[in-house]
Amino acid sequence: RSRRGKLVENLRKMKHIKKSSSSSRLACDDDRPTAALREMAREQSLVTQLRAVVLPAIQLAGGQRAEVVGQMFESILDCSAKAIAALKLLRLDHSQVDDAVLPTAMVDDKTRVRKIVTGDGEKDGDDNAKPLRRQRKRRRLADDSVALETPVPHYDGHQWRKYGQKIINHTKHPRSYYKCTYKQEQDCRATKTVQQQQQDDGVDDDPAMYAVVYYGQHTCKPGQTDAAVVETASTGRCGEGGGEELARSSSQCSNISVTCSSVVVDHHQTTTASLESSCNLLDMAGDLATAEVNQYDQLFDVASFSPLGLGTAWEMDMSGHGLQKFGGW
DNA sequence: AGGATTTGACCGTC
DNA sequence: GACGGTCAAATCCT
Structure with missing residues (x-):
């Protein structure tokens, strides 16, 4: 019928994800650091997906195990991030990286000063000026971001709140910006961007893959975020x-x-x-x-x-x- | 009603 | 000046 x-x-599409994710470009790639980076990104994607499967189940089982497992996943991903950073240093030609898989890494400027200008503050002597807003600095290049490719960009063990979307030049799909839900309560600085990958073979039936880039470390308590994930999912x-x-x-x-x-x-x-x-x-x-x-x-x-x-x-x-x-x- | 998302504007970097 | 990351008011959703 x-x-x-x-x-x-639909199920065939999911099967295709499995097949495509297991394909390797390592053998035919002359740029070994770049190829290794691709493999590391794939590993990160798989670990993230595994976490999305394991954590909700363990969370429901109760006990402290969920927190321990969550921390182990964090450690694994942290190791990968450090390995990626080391590989980036080895890579001579940055332009050869597939930006869709490994987007340019950026991070918040450590010296960032959030100049909050109140109504009584600096107004440059212009009474008719528009209300001043916080100053924002663009992210600078850094190596502590983690990029991965996944069909399930939202099941990563953390809870996120979308705060923006942007059309990016020469890309088909917009990029979405997320910050940790607990940014206000726990001053968690973690953010991530999600952008649907461009289908380069012209086959519309292929499942959507997303480039996800994580910036900064979660400073909120893992147990609290994991519980929130289960709640959100339900x-x-x-x-x-x-x-x-x-x-x-x-x-x-x-x-x-x-x-x-x-x-x-x-x-x-x-x-x-x-x-x-x-x-x-x-x-x-x-x-x-x-x-x-x-x-x-x-x-x-x-x-x-x-x-x-x-x-x-x-x-x-x-x-x-x-x-x-x-x-x- | 309150929280999440959307979207145009703002602003720093290149 | 273009680009893209972030803000915040408006809007949507539950």
Whole structure:
């Protein structure tokens, strides 16, 4: 049937992610530091995706384990970041780097002075001047940023708040700017940018990949952010780009996030219980992930999308019975 | 109503 | 002057 075909097609896309992410350009690349950087970026992407799978599950299990595991992931990523910084020093020709994968690294100026000008402050003697705003300094080149490529830019174990979006020259997709949700409460300086990668082969069916660049270290407590991630995921907020637009543009479609056995569905409140039963099965199948639910008359299609590229298609009726798996990759 | 996102303006760097 | 990172008012969403 056509709806099944559509769902299976989505799953194929996820399979493609897995394939493409495992391809290596190392063998045919003469610039070894650059090739090594690409591999390191890929490693960072995989670790980040693994964290997105593991942390929510451990968080629900309770105890101190989640915090320990979270710190271990942080340490692994920190090691990678340092290795990348060292490799960048080895690289002679900076222009050969694929900016889409390893964008120019920048960091906040350490000497940055946030000059907050109040109404009583400096006004340069011009009473008619527009209200003065904080001075902002552009980031300078530095090596403590971490760049990676991922199909799931939002499942990284931290909670972010978007504060801007910008069209970047010669790129198809805008760049989004995020800061840590706990910037105000805990003065966490971590920020990140997310930009959808350009599809260079002209194939629209390829899954969207995103270049994510992290700046600065989180100074907020990991346990608090991890808990927030689980909470965020369970509210059904979906990711950037296509998924988000899909959820807003179609009342027939709900985007849900699965964190172990908990799930909230935006548009089908009455069927939440039955969908929970399906999600339990998804967990048993090892597909802890985001899921997409489509309603067709008296049936639901549920497609789970694992951050690691695993996909499973399910079908169930309105009562939650007759759950059947009919596809997967 | 309150929090999150959008978007035009601002501003530092190149 | 172009570019891009950030701010903050307006708007959207729940």
